[in-house]
Amino acid sequence: xxxxxxxxxxxxxxxxxxxxxxxxxxxxxxxxxxxxxxxxxxxxxxxxxxxxxxxxxxxxxxxxxxxxxxxxxxxxxxxxxxxxxxxxxxxxxxxxxxxxxxxxxxxxxxxxxxxxxxxxxxxxxxxxxxxxxxxxxxxxxxxxxxxxxxxxxxxxxxxxxxxxxxxxxxxxxxxxxxxxxxxxxxxxxxxxxxxxxxxxxxxxxxxxxxxxxxxxxxxxxxxxxxxxxxxxxxxxxxxxxxxxxxxxxxxxxxxxxxxxxxxxxxxxxxxxxxxxxxxxxxxxxxxxxxxxxxxxxxxxxxxxxxxxxxxxxxxxxxxxxxxxxxxxxxxxxxxxxxxxxxxxxxxxxxxxxxxxxxxxxxxxxxxxxxxxxxxxxxxxxxxxxxxxxxxxxxxxxxxxxxxxxxxxxxxxxxxxxxxxxxxxxxxxxxxxxxxxxxxxxxxxxxxxxxxxxxxxxxxxxxxxxxxxxxxxxxxxxxxxxxxxxxxxxxxxxxxxxxxxxxxxxxxxxxxxxxxxxxxxxxxxxxxxxxxxxxxxxxxxxxxxxxxxxxxxxxxxxxxxxxxxxxxxxxxxxxxxxxxxxxxxxxxxxxxxxxxxxxxxxxxxxxxxxxxxxxxxxxxxxxxxxxxxxxxxxxxxxxxxxxxxxxxxxxxxxxxxxxxxxxxxxxxxxxxxxxxxxxxxxxxxxxxxxxxxxxxxxxxxxxxxxxxxxxxxxxxxxxxxxxxxxxxxxxxxxxxxxxxxxxxxxxxxxxxxxxxxxxxxxxxxxxx
Numbered sequence: 183x184x185x186x187x188x189x190x191x192x193x194x195x196x197x198x199x200x201x202x203x204x205x206x207x208x209x210x211x212x213x214x215x216x217x218x219x220x221x222x223x224x225x226x227x228x229x230x231x232x233x234x235x236x237x238x239x240x241x242x243x244x245x246x247x248x249x250x251x252x253x254x255x256x257x258x259x260x261x262x263x264x265x266x267x268x269x270x271x272x273x274x275x276x277x278x279x280x281x282x283x284x285x286x287x288x289x290x291x292x293x294x295x296x297x298x299x300x301x302x303x304x305x306x307x308x309x310x311x312x313x314x315x316x317x318x319x320x321x322x323x324x325x326x327x328x329x330x331x332x333x334x335x336x337x338x339x340x341x342x343x344x345x346x347x348x349x350x351x352x353x354x355x356x357x358x359x360x361x362x363x364x365x366x367x368x369x370x371x372x373x374x375x376x377x378x379x380x381x382x383x384x385x386x387x388x389x390x391x392x393x394x395x396x397x398x399x400x401x402x403x404x405x406x407x408x409x410x411x412x413x414x415x416x417x418x419x420x421x422x423x424x425x426x427x428x429x430x431x432x433x434x435x436x437x438x439x440x441x442x443x444x445x446x447x448x449x450x451x452x453x454x455x456x457x458x459x460x461x462x463x464x465x466x467x468x469x470x471x472x473x474x475x476x477x478x479x480x481x482x483x484x485x486x487x488x489x490x491x492x493x494x495x496x497x498x499x500x501x502x503x504x505x506x507x508x509x510x511x512x513x514x515x516x517x518x519x520x521x522x523x524x525x526x527x528x529x530x531x532x533x534x535x536x537x538x539x540x541x542x543x544x545x546x547x548x549x550x551x552x553x554x555x556x557x558x559x560x561x562x563x564x565x566x567x568x569x570x571x572x573x574x575x576x577x578x579x580x581x582x583x584x585x586x587x588x589x590x591x592x593x594x595x596x597x598x599x600x601x602x603x604x605x606x607x608x609x610x611x612x613x614x615x616x617x618x619x620x621x622x623x624x625x626x627x628x629x630x631x632x633x634x635x636x637x638x639x640x641x642x643x644x645x646x647x648x649x650x651x652x653x654x655x656x657x658x659x660x661x662x663x664x665x666x667x668x669x670x671x672x673x674x675x676x677x678x679x680x681x682x683x684x685x686x687x688x689x690x691x692x693x694x695x696x697x698x699x700x701x702x703x704x705x706x707x708x709x710x711x712x713x714x715x716x717x718x719x720x721x722x723x724x725x726x727x728x729x730x731x732x733x734x735x736x737x738x739x740x741x742x743x744x745x746x747x748x749x750x751x752x753x754x755x756x757x758x759x760x761x762x763x764x765x766x767x768x769x770x771x772x773x774x775x776x777x778x779x780x781x782x783x784x785x786x787x788x789x790x791x792x793x794x795x796x797x798x799x800x801x802x803x804x805x806x807x808x809x810x811x812x813x814x815x816x817x818x819x820x821x822x823x824x825x826x827x828x829x830x831x832x833x834x835x836x837x838x839x840x841x842x843x844x845x846x847x848x849x850x851x852x853x854x855x856x857x858x859x860x861x862x863x864x865x866x867x868x869x870x871x872x873x874x875x876x877x878x879x880x881x882x883x884x885x886x887x888x889x890x891x892x893x894x895x896x897x898x899x900x901x902x903x904x905x906x907x908x909x910x911x912x913x914x915x916x917x918x919x920x921x922x923x924x925x926x927x928x929x930x931x932x933x934x935x936x937x938x939x940x941x942x943x944x945x946x947x948x949x
Contacts, residue, residue, distance in 0.1 A: 198351040202340045202358060205637065206333050209362035209371075212644055213329045217372030219653050221306045222321050223283060224514050225373035226581070230255045231263070232374050235324055236279050236317075238267035246472060247481045252280035255376070257482045259465055261418040262331075262376040266324035273323075276309075276316035286738045292758075293517035299756065300738040301518050301655040307744070324374050332371030332378045336362040338385035339590040345392050346554040346594065350629035356597035359637025361589055365511035365520075365647040370583060376420050377583040383416035384587025387426045388561060391433035395553050400441040401434060406450035409434075410457020417462040421477060423587055425568050429561055430454070436553070483575070491574040498573040500933065501580035505569065509582025509589075511647055518655045520647060531596070538599025546602065555598070561591035601632035659736045662750035668703040673788035674797050676775050679714075680745070681705045682797065687771060691803045694763040694813070697756050698802070702773065704735075706749040714742040714775045714783065718757050720802060722767045724834045724946045726910050728804065731757045742775075764813060764833060764943035765806040772796040811846045817940055819917045820926045823857065823878065823885065824848045825940070826893070828915075834946050841900040841945060843913060847878045849888040856920035857885045861898040863945075864912045871906055874898040877920070908949045913942040 223229040233254035237245050245256030283304035291300040310318050339361050343354025361367060371378045390412055394405055409430055416423040431451075438447035466476040473481045489497075503525075504516070510528045511520045543555050565588035573579030585592075605628050662668070668684030675681055681704065688699035700718060713734065720729040734741045735753060774796035776782040782795035807814050811827025818824050824847070831842035843861050856877065863872040878885055879894030888894070900913075916939040917926045925938035 198344075198355060201355045202337065205340075205355065205358050205362050206336060208641060209333055209336055209368070210329055212363070212641075212648065213332060213368045213371040214326070215372075216368045216648060216652065217322070217325045217329065219648065219656065220369065220372060220513070221302065221304070221656050222310055222318060223304055224302060224656070225369065225375065226515055226583075227255060228374045229282065231376070232317075232321055232324070233279050234258070234260075234263045235266040235270065235374065236275060236320070238263055239271040239273075239320075240275060240279065244468075247478060248485060250280075252282075253485075257478050257485075258376050259418040259421060259462075261415060262328075262379045265327055266374070269327055270320040270323050273320045274316065275320070286734065288733050288738055290515070290517040291733070294519065296519055296521050296651065297756075298654045298657065298737055298739070300733060301514060302738050303514065305734075305738075305741055306656075321374060325372055328374065328378050329371050331382050332362075332367065335378065335382035335385045335590065338382065338389045339593060342385070342389045342392050342590060343594055343597075345389070345396055346551065347598075347629065350601075350625060352626070352630035352633035353594075353597050353601060354633070356601075356629075356633030356636040357590075357593040359633065360593040360596060360640050363637070363640035363644040364509075364589070365644050366509060366513075366582065367586070367589065368644055368648075369511070369513055369652070370586075375583075377586050380416075380420035380423055381586035381589050383412070383419045383423050384426065384561075384565075385590035386412050387416060387423075387429055387587075388558070388590050391429055391557060392554055394433050394437060395557060396550060397437075401437050401443045401446035401450060403446060403449045403453065405434065406453025407457055409450070410454045411461065413454065414458040414461025417458065418465060420587075421479070422565075422568050422572070422584060425564055426587065428564055429557070432560060433557065487577045489575050489577060489579075491571075494574050498570060498579070501573055502570075505573065505580040505582050505585075507582070508580070509585055513652060513655070518652065520651055524643070524647075531600075532592075534603065535596030535599035538601070538603040539595045540599070541606070542598060542602035546605075555595070558591040558595050561588045562595065564588065597632055597636050600636065601628055604628055604632055656739060658740045659751045659753055662703055662705070662752050664750070669701075674793070675707075675786045677783040679706070679708050679710050679783065680775070681707060682773075683750075685773075685799050687800050687802075689802075690800060691805055692759055693805050693807055694759055694765060695761040697758045698771070700755045700757065700771070700773075700799070702753040702755070704749075704751055704753060706745045706747055709746055710742045712743055712777065714777055716753070716755075717774050717776060717796075718755055719772045719774075719796070720757065720759065720769050721772060722764070722769050722804075722833070726833070726944050726946050728763050728767065728769055728943070729757055729759045731755055759804070760941075760943075761815060761817075762813070762828075762940065762942045763804055764830070765804045767804040769802045769804055771799045771802050773799060812844075813943070818850065818929045821929050822850055822853055822855075822926075823888075823917065824850050825915070828942060830913075830943075830945060832945075833943070834948065837904045837906070837947070837949050840902075841872075841913075842897055843874075843900065843915075843942070844895055844897045845878070845915065846893065846895045849885075849890055849892040851890050853885045853888040855886055857926070858918050858920050858923075859896060859898070860914075860916040860918055860925075860939075861900065862914040862916075863900045863902065864914050865907075866909065866911075871911060872900040872902045874900055875918075878917070902947070904949075906947055906949070908947055910944045910946050912944050915940045915942055 230253050233252065234245055234256060237243065237254065244260055245254045247256045250256060285304055286300060286302055288300040289303045314322055336358050340354045340358035343357045344351055347353045390408060413426065413430060416426055434447055434450055438444050469478040470476045506529065507519065507525050508516065539555060543552055547555060565585050569584045572584055669686040671684045672682050683703040683705055685703065686701040692698060716733055716735050718731040719727055722728050740751065774782050774785065785793040785795060785797050787793055809827065812829035814827050815825045825845065826848045827846040829844050835841055841863065845859060858875050859878045860875045861873065862870050865871055876896060876898065878896050883894060918924060927935040927938050928940060930936050
């Protein structure tokens with residue numbers, strides 16, 4: 183080898199070596215940042231994962247499914263939890279293992295929306311602040327261990343890429359960057375769970391199998407020991423990694439077939455079984471003794487729920503988009519999503535990369551590359567099958583983290599596929615013919631471009647997600663400076679505890695289905711003795727609630743028990759007006775504070791005059807949409823029949839009168855079944871006061887005879903006893919099968935089910 187070539191190769195290695203150092207350092211910094219911003223126990227099942235760690239650390243035993251006094255992840259293998267316990271056993275816990283933080287009752291309000299409205303499942307106090315001690319210190323140490331494990335998975339991805347493309351190490355860096363800066367991988371690495379160690383185990387299996395496949399000398403007995411150790415540790419990491427045995431057997435069987443090394447194959451398998459048994463066999467024996475079967479999965483289904491696979495295939499298919507979003511970035515228990523445009527961009531990226539890998543496999547790959555690509559594809563398809571199978575049997579199935587063992591393989595395919603499409607695009611623009619050989623220098627340049635762009639793009643996404651979406655979800659409301667001017671200045675006192683300094687309302691005219699944005703400017707006068715809840719009511723002329731929001735202040739992130747005198751902050755609330763709101767109407771927007779299940783705070787004006795127990799912000803006009811139907815609707819029942827409008831004979835009813843509810847229906851398609859419209863008058867306690875069931879269209883034309891576009895109406899008479907107490911009542915509407923009486927689901931425009939009944943506008947009864 184010439185000295186010039188040696189120098190060139192050294193510079194190449196040196197450049198890529200520092201590249202992976204930068205990626206790993208950036209990953210650790212970002213993942214720790216995700217960890218610091220994400221409050222304790224907000225990540226999926228983190229509290230139950232932590233209980234497993236503390237059980238090992240303080241009681242020196244493994245939890246037993248169904249026999250613990252509280253839920254933990256006791257069905258999981260113990261490797262990750264043992265690492266966490268070994269690092270934290272010396273920390274004195276300041277609470278019981280089963281202690282649960284105070285829960286936010288408004289958690290996951292409109293969970294599918296991007297924003298910061300009650301995204302926190304728990305309230306978080308000063309005991310979680312730095313400097314940490316007790317449980318907070320233990321939890322953060324275990325989180326930091328998980329970050330290092332995640333860094334190991336990224337490193338193994340890079341090493342695998344170097345094995346596959348020794349002359350295009352930019353691809354290895356690109357794959358490592360995609361994995362490292364996947365927002366969901368960063369988030370989970372900065373939390374307590376066993377999904378990251380599963381990703382590392384999967385990356386280790388991938389690296390080892392690729393090494394075996396590309397080894398020119400073929401099989402050697404030592405691989406039995408190496409694979410046995412890796413597979414045994416994988417089984418102690420997470421049970422779904424048992425599927426990696428198919429990858430292992432595929433790799434060694436392919437090499438044995440190519441090189442006629444069946445004797446070595448037999449010896450490797452023997453050593454694999456023995457070594458795996460010595461490392462992980464005790465876990466399966468324990469499960470057999472405790473649960474009557476070696477996996478413990480039957481006990482899991484009894485405790486956590488089960489689906490019948492034959493009945494859930496369609497549901498699992500419909501959940502695939504959700505599973506995809508949780509692979510890349512949907513945080514907490516799914517209530518902190520990202521904008522759909524991000525998911526769409528990632529979907530295009532994944533599909534493009536996978537298609538590009540197939541193009542490269544067919545057009546340019548040599549034998550070495552094709553074997554590697556085939557193995558990576560097998561890995562991806564295998565764990566997609568594992569994920570989908572779990573979706574068929576478990577309500578918790580649609581979570582992309584269950585695909586993490588194949589994340590390393592996926593990122594390698596993506597960066598390779600993008601590079602191949604880049605080659606085709608640039609060559610087409612530059613005028614190169616496809617028959618011309620791709621020079622090493624051009625190949626090297628394309629690989630570096632792909633790796634650099636992929637890494638930069640993913641780290642930019644990771645930072646945007648951290649700062650723009652995750653941090654706001656758990657942030658306290660913005661502070662209000664002493665000299666800051668506020669709109670609509672007021673000086674309204676709420677029991678002398680807090681002062682409303684001003685407010686702003688986004689609109690004074692609104693249609694059903696739209697929302698009001700309300701900003702409230704507060705100053706705390708005295709530290710409250712406990713928690714008080716904020717309510718926002720939109721009341722019609724009869725005083726009936728049209729729309730309502732109840733929440734802890736700060737949208738759950740700044741409860742009143744954490745207020746201190748002289749705190750000044752801005753509360754921003756979005757209140758949706760239901761599509762079923764009765765229009766036209768003149769309404770008023772009122773706010774107030776109340777103790778949970780108790781009294782409201784008294785409201786006084788600047789002059790000391792008593793204003794009752796609420797304060798009116800502004801008048802709001804509820805306006806109808808242009809339509810031929812009163813109170814126009816677009817509620818699709820099973821995509822067959824749509825509710826297009828409704829009306830009452832009156833909204834304020836005196837004793838002795840009945841409520842007439844007229845409902846307008848439109849056939850979205852030729853209807854084959856007979857349905858019954860069920861209309862109920864329901865009290866605040868859920869008791870049905872009156873009901874009237876009849877076929878839509880008053881039975882003159884059974885729904886089984888409706889044709890597409892038919893519009894019919896029916897009027898339902900709701901009578902009630904003269905002793906019915908005064909107050910507000912709900913009108914509940916449903917459509918049910920006339921034979922089975924099973925209610926039909928209301929379907930959203932994107933296809934997901936909303937509910938099997940619809941609450942119309944409330945009415946008021948005056949005795």
